[in-house]
Amino acid sequence: MTVALPEQATRKYDLGFARWVRDNVNGGAKMSMCMQCGMCSGSCPIGTEMDQGPRKLFMMIRAGMKDEVFNSSTIWNCTSCYNCTVRCPRGVPVTYIIQDLAAKAVEFGYVKKVENARFAKAFWWSAKTFGRTDERLMTAKYYFSFGLVEGMKRGLANLKIAIGMVRTKRMHIGMPHKIKDTKGLQAILAKAAEIDARESKGGA
């Protein structure tokens, strides 16, 4: 799919990383237009929940801080609201870049260290399988991704909330709710994967 990370990209500060992002990440070609004004980070509604925020993330890419970028919570906490992209004075497709960095992080095996990545994986499993999120199964999948003991621990810690949700019909027990045409959804997703594979080189 993606061109492998540059070979020398094992040092902490890797000069080739910015070029690699430019050539391989969706929207990366426009990242060079960033003038570090900070409009994106300032506009981000959950910027306070991010360790870096987009502006700094881009600076880290320029500095070649590959591992820090892929391990950053920024790429996982982005809600795709597109505030940053709309407001960027330099036309940088911030959201695309962040999303694709997350995808690349999965691809290159960075996710294990990042909680948000596990959650995203669980979320995606539910969405892909049922066409919607099933709170109970998704949460279980997420919790148990940390291992059996940790999964139990987390489940118990949130038991009260879970019971409350069931009572108020926010979560349901029994067979997961599904959309009508899961087959159709699978076909759509397969097609999307095919297009992605075909056009996986950068460009917004």
Place this chain on the structure above:
Amino acid sequence: MTDRKPGVYICKGCGIGEAVDTGALEALASGDLKVPVGKQHDFLCGAEGVATIEKDVADGLVNQPIIAACSQRVMTDQFNFDGAQTVRANLREWVAWAMPAGEEDTQMAAADQVRMGVAQASKMDVPEARVEEGLNTRILVVGGGSTGLNAALEAAATGHDVLLIEKTGKLGGWGAQWSKRMPHRPPYRDPQDNNVSSLIEAVQGNSAITVMTDTTVAETDGMPGRFNVKLANGSGEKQETVGAIVVATGWRPYDATKLGHLGYGASPDVVTGVELEGMLANGGVKRKSDGAVPRTVAFALCAGSRDPEHLPYCSSVCCGSSIKQALQIVEADPEAMVYIIFQELRTPGTAEEFYRQAQEAGVIFMKGKVKSVGADLTVTVDDELLGQEIPMTGLDMVVLATGRVPKATDPDKPAAEGGEEQLANDINPVAPIARAGEAEIATPAWSEAVPEGGPILNLQYRQGPHLPMLADGFADSHFICFPYETRRTGIYTCGPVRRPMDMAESAEDAAGAVLKAVQAIRSAQGGMSLHPRVGDLSFPKFGLDICTKCRRCTVECPFGAIDENEEGFPELNATRCRRCGTCMGACPVRTISFDNYNVQMVSEMISAVEIPDEFSEKYRILILACENDAAPALDMAGINRHSLNAEIRLIPVRCLGSVNMLWISDAFQRGYDGAMLMGCRSGDDYQCHFVKGSGIAEERMANVGQTLQSLMLEEGRVRSVEVSIADSAKVGKMIDEFVEEIRGYGMNPFKGF
């Protein structure tokens, strides 16, 4: 003037008639003031009003019409009468429009305006013009770089003969060595072909321009209209006469060997921007160490610029020229990795487009300061945005965008002798100018103050051989308000010798300097003053009978216009004089005067004001306002109907430098309660139209305190303030505050003496 025939003409238009009793003013003129002709008119500047005055002048009744109407700055054509000398008393902006209509105090202010106008006329004469025949109109351009070439072409285009001298054997300066130019035409995106060679051809093909290479100036003497210039080249010396001089001696790169911390000298692959230009122009960029084409290159911007240890200023082109070079490298090898490490990227003019172009081409811009460059080309960047130090490794080449040093001196010439002894600090070209409220700045010794090397023009002036410099060794050029104006009339600087700039800016600058030179020549021919007293025909006259040869005038003249003759008396170089009157303000025995402006005239005006007695509760504050900025600001205050305190009495002066401290003591002895000087900003960011005038006034003011003490008056009764032309809304408040303070002191006990 042997036979003065004043006539007072009072205008009732523009609201003056509603605000003051003009009939009473007319009665004052013909009564107490005994002016033979006194008239009022509904609309004095209209055809009928003007005709009335014209007729009186033609009939020989009046030769000094005193126009009590609007500001001296307006209607100058209407109130200009052949064979007569006009005096203006401002009833409109300074009284009717600024003070409450119909009140006693307003009427008193108007009456004093008329009194002052009549007093002024009584001490004024029509200036005797001094016109010299046969002045030279040729323009000398010193320096044959792109700026000098442009200056020569511009000067020739105005119809003047040009003498262009160049120190080296070749024309074109640095610019001729660049492989490409930063874009100077739309769409301002790509490096453009260097066209300096076509400039050289145009100069060489122009019959009005004489080019002398391998030539420098050995000595310069004289004044606008006849500068005698001794030119030196290998074969000897040659005397030439020119009318004006344009200096375009450009710049030299900052000495990179002082940048050891940036790896210069430690590795052959750390090069300067100028060295890189050499490679780009001669077959492409190669490493000096192994001849390989570098694939990963970092540019360290501000190398030695904006650095208090080196050059404190921004060299202005290195951001742009580094972008140009980066683009050239990426164009030659699209896979090359180019980093530009900047603190602030400065993209003046259209360079923002150029910056975008480089970003699009994939040049990577990093914001940070290069802390060090190692012999192995490891660049340590103090990354401001990440808040950490980043070591960049694996680079093939590091380019230092070194700054530029102005060539306001000639580094190859020996330092000029005699600078220090000549007239010590007063005329040290870089001596800081005093500023109100600031502790005295230590004047650097001549040797520290003047950059290494000798003077470019080697002026044979009493004030020393150098062109005055301002901060950081740049030629002083009235940086804030009037570019190109140096402190040596008829000599103008342009290009990076006065401020860092690129070739496109320098070309415009050259045109500006040339137009100034043309003005200097034309004004010299007409015996007229240059900016800002354009067209003034008066000159300072020196009453040598009582002159004590103290040389204050020579020392304080901001333009180096005065020399001394063999007997030690001051001698004016007429066309260097700008008529600021600073010499007049300086002279301790008050023997310097202009026909139309002199110490006695202002003294009479001060005395003409009627001072109400100590029981009246009416204060009188004298304001001496510089006619260049302060007086117009006061005019604007009236125009915008901001109120002015009715207890002030305003006298416009040519420059605060012309204020003789006698006036202040006169005022207090006459019973004024306070005095205020309003002038332009002084200091090294001065806005004084005569450069040093307001600063000199500041220095003189320091001694006024003693005078006041001897009169048993509070020092706070005198104040000097900086007023710019934009201060019209503030100036009234400044006055009110001052008047309030004076009221705190109470009335001047000298009233009635």
